Amino acid sequence: MKPSPFEISCPGSLDAAHKALHENPRGTRIISGGQSLGPMLNLRLARPSRLVDVTGLSGLAEIRQTDSHVEIGAAVTHARIEDGEVPDPIPGMLRHVAAGIAYRAVRNRGTIGGSLCHADPAADWVTAMTALGATLLVRDGSGGAREIPMSGFMLGAYRTSMAEDEILTTVRVPRHSDRARWGYYKICRKVGEFADAIAGFVADPESRVCRVVFGSTGGAPLVSTELAQQIATTGAVPPLDTVKTVLRDSGLTLSDVKIHQLAIAHSRAVTEALSDA
Amino acid sequence: MPETLTLTVNGENCTVTVPPRTQLAEVLRDHLDLTGTHLACEQGVCGACTVMMNGRPVRSCITYAHACDGAVIETIEGHRGDAVMDQLRDAFSRHHALQCGFCTPGMLATARDIVSRFDTADEATIRLELSGNLCRCTGYVGIVGAISEVITAKGSTGKHSAPPSPARPAKPFTPFEPVEAAQTPIPTAPKGSVSAEGGWTVVKRSFALNHAPDAVWQLFRDPARVAPCIPGATVESLDAESFTGAVEIRFGPIRARFGGRGSYENDDAARAGTIRGEGDDKLGKSKVRGALRYAIAKGATPQVSRAEVELRFEIDGMLAQFNRPELVTGFVDYILVQFAANCDAVLSGGEAGPVKRLSVFAMLWAVLKARFSR
Numbered sequence: 001m002k003p004s005p006f007e008i009s010c011p012g013s014l015d016a017a018h019k020a021l022h023e024n025p026r027g028t029r030i031i032s033g034g035q036s037l038g039p040m041l042n043l044r045l046a047r048p049s050r051l052v053d054v055t056g057l058s059g060l061a062e063i064r065q066t067d068s069h070v071e072i073g074a075a076v077t078h079a080r081i082e083d084g085e086v087p088d089p090i091p092g093m094l095r096h097v098a099a100g101i102a103y104r105a106v107r108n109r110g111t112i113g114g115s116l117c118h119a120d121p122a123a124d125w126v127t128a129m130t131a132l133g134a135t136l137l138v139r140d141g142s143g144g145a146r147e148i149p150m151s152g153f154m155l156g157a158y159r160t161s162m163a164e165d166e167i168l169t170t171v172r173v174p175r176h177s178d179r180a181r182w183g184y185y186k187i188c189r190k191v192g193e194f195a196d197a198i199a200g201f202v203a204d205p206e207s208r209v210c211r212v213v214f215g216s217t218g219g220a221p222l223v224s225t226e227l228a229q230q231i232a233t234t235g236a237v238p239p240l241d242t243v244k245t246v247l248r249d250s251g252l253t254l255s256d257v258k259i260h261q262l263a264i265a266h267s268r269a270v271t272e273a274l275s276d277a
Numbered sequence: 278m279p280e281t282l283t284l285t286v287n288g289e290n291c292t293v294t295v296p297p298r299t300q301l302a303e304v305l306r307d308h309l310d311l312t313g314t315h316l317a318c319e320q321g322v323c324g325a326c327t328v329m330m331n332g333r334p335v336r337s338c339i340t341y342a343h344a345c346d347g348a349v350i351e352t353i354e355g356h357r358g359d360a361v362m363d364q365l366r367d368a369f370s371r372h373h374a375l376q377c378g379f380c381t382p383g384m385l386a387t388a389r390d391i392v393s394r395f396d397t398a399d400e401a402t403i404r405l406e407l408s409g410n411l412c413r414c415t416g417y418v419g420i421v422g423a424i425s426e427v428i429t430a431k432g433s434t435g436k437h438s439a440p441p442s443p444a445r446p447a448k449p450f451t452p453f454e455p456v457e458a459a460q461t462p463i464p465t466a467p468k469g470s471v472s473a474e475g476g477w478t479v480v481k482r483s484f485a486l487n488h489a490p491d492a493v494w495q496l497f498r499d500p501a502r503v504a505p506c507i508p509g510a511t512v513e514s515l516d517a518e519s520f521t522g523a524v525e526i527r528f529g530p531i532r533a534r535f536g537g538r539g540s541y542e543n544d545d546a547a548r549a550g551t552i553r554g555e556g557d558d559k560l561g562k563s564k565v566r567g568a569l570r571y572a573i574a575k576g577a578t579p580q581v582s583r584a585e586v587e588l589r590f591e592i593d594g595m596l597a598q599f600n601r602p603e604l605v606t607g608f609v610d611y612i613l614v615q616f617a618a619n620c621d622a623v624l625s626g627g628e629a630g631p632v633k634r635l636s637v638f639a640m641l642w643a644v645l646k647a648r649f650s651r
Contacts, residue, residue, distance in 0.1 A: 103409025158529020
């Protein structure tokens with residue numbers, strides 16, 4: 001179906017983008033790759049009066065690295081990450097996650113920033129970036145910038161802690177040591193479909209960071225410090241029943257099927273991470 | 278406002294003037310008469326519309342025309358002088374890789390991309406890469422065979438052959454005491470359950486209200502008073518047992534306005550009631566019907582109540598085609614939290630807040646989550 005009519009603006013600068021956003025914040029949506037918003041527009045589930053396309057903004061497609069971080073511009077596509085254009089903050093994880101998103105034709109247009117801001121519970125980057133302890137750099141309409149840690153960024157399905165006048169510019173991923181381990185596993189009915197369950201795991205003995213994250217819970221990713229503590233101190237994959245108890249006591253409404261899927265995904269991710277070459 | 282853009286399609290420079298909502302697929306089919314590009318799902322799932330844009334496959338159904346200004350597009354009508362595409366076409370014929378031909382333009386675009394990205398690819402890899410292109414005739418056997426043959430014939434060009442697996446540090450994992458990670462606040466849903474009964478979704482929820490059961494019941498039994506507590510709801514007409522009205526939904530980028538009618542009945546002795554209704558979202562072509570049962574019980578103290586709510590609903594049309602039931606239940610919880618806050622506000626003598634903006638929700642959430650988790 002044709003989307004409802006809208007205006008489109010392709011600002012050349014962040015200031016111009018903020019100006020366009022400011023004119024009618026409630027009727028305006030920011031679009032980058034449009035691979036999630038596009039289907040919603042075609043189904044007329046979303047009917048904005050204006051789209052502001054930020055893919056052309058200078059700096060948003062850039063990739064930088066510092067001693068401590070890898071900085072990925074919000075409009076960098078999944079395919080560029082899949083192809084290894086982004087330096088590894090932890091060996092192989094970003095490429096693995098990117099390669100598992102939808103299909104290559106979608107990855108060629110979809111962007112990391114768009115995926116994070118869209119905040120679909122079943123999306124990959126919200127879970128993977130939470131596991132990696134990333135922070136998001138956003139700019140507001142008055143030129144102010146702030147950093148939002150991934151834990152706490154997503155409030156629920158399609159809801160984030162970004163204000164209406166804020167635009168995501170950069171995803172900052174901390175670099176991990178060469179002793180760091182990671183695992184990422186998702187369960188999908190069909191390759192490329194929305195995941196039924198996602199599990200992310202990152203452990204770095206050097207920085208003593210260990211994160212266990214569950215995605216596709218219906219809302220924000222679920223972080224379990226309890227499981228992280230247990231895995232880091234024992235180096236063993238927790239029994240399925242332990243994981244299920246944690247999920248049942250999480251405060252989220254999860255069906256038995258969902259709990260089983262999440263526990264299995266977790267088990268596979270951690271097993272992969274802890275196995276020796 | 279129509280905009281004019283220039284693009285190179287199959288080697289020819291083209292200028293088209295199209296409105297902003299135009300997709301690349303429409304530019305090709307309706308403006309350039311290149312109807313070899315097929316449209317089916319129009320939501321990026323089936324792959325029929327896949328074309329090459331600047332040498333990469335893209336979905337032309339979810340790629341806006343404005344994003345193609347200056348781009349180089351190759352469709353099934355093109356690829357002239359492309360030896361690899363010639364080989365693929367030939368191999369598709371010999372392997373019977375098409376029957377009705379509807380998926381073939383998209384299949385060939387994806388196949389062309391697989392051949393250029395992989396030097397070697399086993400059947401599993403090819404099937405994985407093809408997963409975004411649906412074929413309902415062939416069972417994929419001929420398609421996989423054709424692509425495999427062309428990859429083998431091409432020989433090595435130094436390209437990668439498989440996505441990387443996790444790099445394993447050489448040393449065994451040494452357990453460590455982790456630094457305390459910041460605890461993520463868990464947005465706690467109201468207590469209850471979600472289940473599917475036939476085509477119906479049933480959400481049961483229980484939540485606390487900071488007022489005595491009688492006062493809460495007086496609010497719940499009166500649609501004129503309780504309706505404004507439902508975020509986005511308006512009552513247009515009301516008599517002793519029926520009503521007409523509308524509910525406006527804002528959920529992330531999703532917008533819908535369900536207008537409709539319904540009936541209600543209350544049992545004052547049991548402090549319980551039912552609202553039944555159905556409505557449709559004309560712009561979005563979705564329909565919803567359902568029933569809301571509610572009962573007000575005593576809470577932990579005489580000044581507190583528990584509301585037991587059961588919402589049973591069925592959605593048809595575009596919203597259902599979107600098919601993400603867990604998001605619908607998430608949305609119901611999101612509405613319930615605001616509803617409870619509004620009820621408390623009205624019972625305290627205030628007014629239901631204009632809780633339509635999502636940002637307000639974030640603040641409410643922090644205040645309310647402690648209570649709902651009890």
